[in-house]
Amino acid sequence: MGLYTNLPDAVAEVDVIIAGGGTAGCVVAARLAEADPSLSILVVEGGSNNDISSIDVPVLFLSHLAPTGKTNIFYAAKKEKQLGYREIFVPSGGVLGGGSSTNLMMYSRAQRSDFDAWKTPGWSAEDMLPYLRKLETYHGPGAKDRHGYDGPIQVSRGTYRAARSEDDFISAAGKLGYPEIEDLQSLDANNGVQRAMRYISPDGKRQDAASRYLHPKLQDGNHPNLHVLLHAQVVRVVFDKENQRAVGVEYRPNPNSEWGVPNLHPIRTAMAKKLVIVSSGACGTPSVLERSGIGSPEVLSRANIPVVADVPGVGDEYEDHQLLVYPYKSSLNPEETLDEIASGRRDPEEIIRNNDDILGWNCQDITCRLRPSDAEVTALGPEFQRSWDADFRDNPNKPLTLMSLVSGFPGDPTGVPAGQYFAMTIFSVYPYSRGHLHVTGPNIGDPLDFETGFFTDANDIDLKKAMWAYKKQREIARRMQTYRGEFAPGHPPFPASSKAACISTQGPLVDVQDIEYTTEDDAILEKWLRENVSTTWHSVGTCKMAPREEKGVVDSRLRVYGVDALRIADLSILPHNVAANTNNTALAVGERAADIFIEDLGISK
Numbered sequence: 001m002g003l004y005t006n007l008p009d010a011v012a013e014v015d016v017i018i019a020g021g022g023t024a025g026c027v028v029a030a031r032l033a034e035a036d037p038s039l040s041i042l043v044v045e046g047g048s049n050n051d052i053s054s055i056d057v058p059v060l061f062l063s064h065l066a067p068t069g070k071t072n073i074f075y076a077a078k079k080e081k082q083l084g085y086r087e088i089f090v091p092s093g094g095v096l097g098g099g100s101s102t103n104l105m106m107y108s109r110a111q112r113s114d115f116d117a118w119k120t121p122g123w124s125a126e127d128m129l130p131y132l133r134k135l136e137t138y139h140g141p142g143a144k145d146r147h148g149y150d151g152p153i154q155v156s157r158g159t160y161r162a163a164r165s166e167d168d169f170i171s172a173a174g175k176l177g178y179p180e181i182e183d184l185q186s187l188d189a190n191n192g193v194q195r196a197m198r199y200i201s202p203d204g205k206r207q208d209a210a211s212r213y214l215h216p217k218l219q220d221g222n223h224p225n226l227h228v229l230l231h232a233q234v235v236r237v238v239f240d241k242e243n244q245r246a247v248g249v250e251y252r253p254n255p256n257s258e259w260g261v262p263n264l265h266p267i268r269t270a271m272a273k274k275l276v277i278v279s280s281g282a283c284g285t286p287s288v289l290e291r292s293g294i295g296s297p298e299v300l301s302r303a304n305i306p307v308v309a310d311v312p313g314v315g316d317e318y319e320d321h322q323l324l325v326y327p328y329k330s331s332l333n334p335e336e337t338l339d340e341i342a343s344g345r346r347d348p349e350e351i352i353r354n355n356d357d358i359l360g361w362n363c364q365d366i367t368c369r370l371r372p373s374d375a376e377v378t379a380l381g382p383e384f385q386r387s388w389d390a391d392f393r394d395n396p397n398k399p400l401t402l403m404s405l406v407s408g409f410p411g412d413p414t415g416v417p418a419g420q421y422f423a424m425t426i427f428s429v430y431p432y433s434r435g436h437l438h439v440t441g442p443n444i445g446d447p448l449d450f451e452t453g454f455f456t457d458a459n460d461i462d463l464k465k466a467m468w469a470y471k472k473q474r475e476i477a478r479r480m481q482t483y484r485g486e487f488a489p490g491h492p493p494f495p496a497s498s499k500a501a502c503i504s505t506q507g508p509l510v511d512v513q514d515i516e517y518t519t520e521d522d523a524i525l526e527k528w529l530r531e532n533v534s535t536t537w538h539s540v541g542t543c544k545m546a547p548r549e550e551k552g553v554v555d556s557r558l559r560v561y562g563v564d565a566l567r568i569a570d571l572s573i574l575p576h577n578v579a580a581n582t583n584n585t586a587l588a589v590g591e592r593a594a595d596i597f598i599e600d601l602g603i604s605k
């Protein structure tokens with residue numbers, strides 16, 4: 001099997017190198033190997049293999065978010081004034097399979113108008129639908145022509161669901177005018193709620209890109225030219241003497257890898273005869289490019305890196321969906337939430353030994369796409385109304401926010417009273433705020449100049465979206481039969497005299513009317529949002545597919561401007577954001593990219 005931690009000399013020169021074996025990287029590697037088994041391919045992945053039980057077993061997903069964990073890379077942003085001078089740490093997949101191996105397994109597809117808004121030949125929704133179908137074996141409801149039924153990734157409800165929470169949420173959302181939609185992932189449906197589908201097989205296994213695309217090819221004996229080097233971080237791309245053509249990569253052992261052997265060897269080089277494809281994710285790819293001399297001359301000069309190609313868009317316009325999470329006390333039973341397992345009251349080893357159905361659960365039972373009513377838009381003020389009129393009003397395909405129901409306390413349970421909780425997670429899509437992510441020196445260990453930019457947009461439109469979403473999710477929660485009040489430390493500290501104050505209740509609320517928030521309450525909410533907004537782990541757009549003069553880094557065939565034989569395939573290329581959790585778009589980018597590279601390499605399929 002072509003998995004290495006130390007590269008044999010025979011593999012030090014291949015046809016194609018893929019720098020990063022994440023979601024998109026695994027798809028590209030497997031599809032290229034499938035198209036031409038004689039093509040020699042080397043994936044250079046910074047992290048370990050994905051053969052870890054917390055990856056395979058869905059219910060253990062929270063372990064990947066522990067800051068001490070080794071399965072994610074935590075990209076540290078600087079303190080940002082508008083966020084109460086907080087430093088945000090943005091986790092991103094850091095093992096073979098990337099985010100698909102460490103994520104929360106929510107199945108969520110971009111909207112039709114998201115792809116169309118890219119305005120890029122070959123990437124419209126109609127162009128992308130065949131790839132969205134090709135990647136999946138779908139076990140859910142909906143129109144047959146929208147889904148795939150023989151692809152590598154199984155999409156199902158998994159082996160477990162909290163049916164009472166689902167029904168309760170759907171009934172409460174219905175009272176506020178949001179209907180249940182059986183397939184909210186059809187590209188066209190919007191403004192409703194869905195019983196969640198997941199990247200979990202019907203028998204309860206995580207469906208990550210490494211397990212489903214790459215390993216089968218590594219193990220089937222028919223792809224001897226497919227190789228994967230683990231625990232190896234790509235420092236930079238190597239060019240020919242004229243600095244025009246990418247001919248390889250320099251890499252070093254990952255000193256942070258729990259499984260790697262630090263300082264095993266110095267920086268080494270692997271050579272590529274045909275293509276170098278960078279697929280290190282939206283947080284990793286811009287740094288690889290900048291260390292290679294591709295980027296803004298000002299950024300490169302500050303970092304003491306000679307310019308190979310002047311491409312000013314690299315690392316600019318960083319975007320992420322902006323997450324807020326709100327916990328509630330509930331009357332749910334222990335088997336209906338994650339709380340017993342997450343708090344250690346139930347031993348995970350025991351449920352693994354018993355092969356309990358709960359193993360195949362990600363605790364996210366509902367997903368929603370929501371838009372505000374006209375009156376709610378107006379109430380958010382004239383600037384918000386202008387943004388809405390310009391960007392949303394006439395496009396009913398675009399939601400303002402995505403929301404999920406989590407069956408359990410959504411974080412570190414330390415200090416949280418024993419009990420059963422549920423939570424609403426909300427992220428506003430299409431943020432107006434932008435950040436950046438640049439290197440500050442030529443070495444891989446040099447600190448990053450990274451700002452998320454959350455809530456920096458003109459007129460605070462992103463903040464107003466979050467204010468609307470806070471009020472909306474709370475009204476849904478208050479109409480649920482299992483609601484027993486807010487878990488106060490997870491909500492803004494409204495004073496006891498306010499109608500918005502957090503409460504405890506012994507039973508469900510009756511005759512629920514919407515909370516009226518005063519100007520003082522809104523100020524408290526705004527401050528709280530600034531001090532608590534965080535990453536949704538959906539980084540995109542740092543090496544856009546757009547014209548170079550519009551901060552683009554790659555063209556529609558994913559060719560990096562200014563050099564030859566260098567491509568990008570990951571979520572850094574998104575020209576505009578998507579109203580979805582981003583794994584599906586990463587898989588689809590991988591599929592589309594693979595087809596482009598197969599054509600460019602002259603491989604006939």
Ligand SMILES: Cc1cc2nc3c(=O)[nH]c(=O)nc-3n(C[C@H](O)[C@H](O)[C@H](O)COP(=O)(O)OP(=O)(O)OC[C@H]3O[C@@H](n4cnc5c(N)ncnc54)[C@H](O)[C@@H]3O)c2cc1C
Nearest residue numbers: 020022023024046098099103104105106234284571581583
């Ligand atoms: C905690 C978490 C929860 C999420 N939950 C969901 C969800 O429920 N549903 C959903 O749809 N999406 C979710 N996502 C988002 C989704 O997983 C990502 O958007 C997707 O994985 C991005 O794919 P990518 O190919 O662009 O990059 P990645 O999958 O991040 O792959 C990048 C790869 O490059 C490697 N790498 C980085 N730098 C280097 C280097 N210098 N040298 C070598 N290798 C390098 C990394 O180790 C990684 O394997 C979540 C993400 C995270 C992190």
